[in-house]
Amino acid sequence: MDEIVYGCKLARQLESSLVNLVCQPDILSRTIDEIVKTFTAAKERLHVSPHQYQVSSFSPMLPHEAFKEQDAQTGANIFTQELMRSSFTQPMDPLMIQRQQVIRSNAPFEGSERSRGSEGEVQPGQGSSLRQRRSRKNEGQKKTEVIQANQFGNPEVPPEDGFAWRKYGQKEILGSKYPRSYYRCTHQKMYACPAKKQVQRVDHNPNFLTVTYRGSHVCHISSTAPSFVPPQLLMDISQDMTQTISPRLSLHSSSVQLSLHGVGGGGGIAPAGGDAREGPSTSATYGEADMADAMFNVSGSSSGNNMEYLLLPADESEPVGEKKSS
């Protein structure tokens, strides 16, 4: 416990001084090394086997059970298969697993099968041309993803996807247990960025969030740009390796070079219909600052990015904005 608390303390210090340390890579490197060592030592002391780790880290409800009914109804076999071969069967760091995305695209951006989604497909040019205000059509294509909710912290908050989102509404949805939250790009006004997303917890498996992206980013400004690790990359990591991320950090403490094979052609890379940052590059190097951000900036959006969530049971944590009584 002392080691964990000490590691959290170091992480907080790093978080508070991260901006200043960006120009001092040596200090940054040493700090991160210290944090990694601390947490690694604490983890080793736990003597947790992969099996135990897996059971304790996730909901008792297995994904294939949770989505069995949906799978039968929609025939979304790919979705189920992706879940089945995802991190649920592999011992991995929860912080990384959390970012792993399983894509279920109702209306893929390009060249996929037609959607059978209940929300309907947006047909370009189909909408009324008379109503410009609050028009729900002609907003571009939709892309729906199912991602794992935050294991630590507020599960309602979608994991960081590299863009800055501002919540502008929340609504109870008929027939759904959980409300739907509405987000739009923080830079909507400045850049007239039309990107929006809706986030809702999956009814029969609250550990997952349904995230629907609408519109494309035109601002190309991210909240924590360098920290954005493409979801496909994380999936590649989870599929290619069975080791945890911690040894990787230990072995490559100065920088972590990651292969991006396949990135750019697959689905679910650009959060909202293709981001200009997602080029055809085949490799990229993420520095310590990025990795630190990826490690600790797990709560997503603009709220809840603090270490407190790491210290709270998921059930007891509440979003900042929900403290007030209604």
Added chain:
DNA sequence: GAGATTTGACCCAA
């Protein structure tokens, strides 16, 4: 004080 969130009210497509 600026920016983010909440939430009741309003708009509008189905």
Added chain:
DNA sequence: TTGGGTCAAATCTC
């Protein structure tokens, strides 16, 4: 008429 999507004032957080 209904319910999803959005607005905007009030409130909160930093």
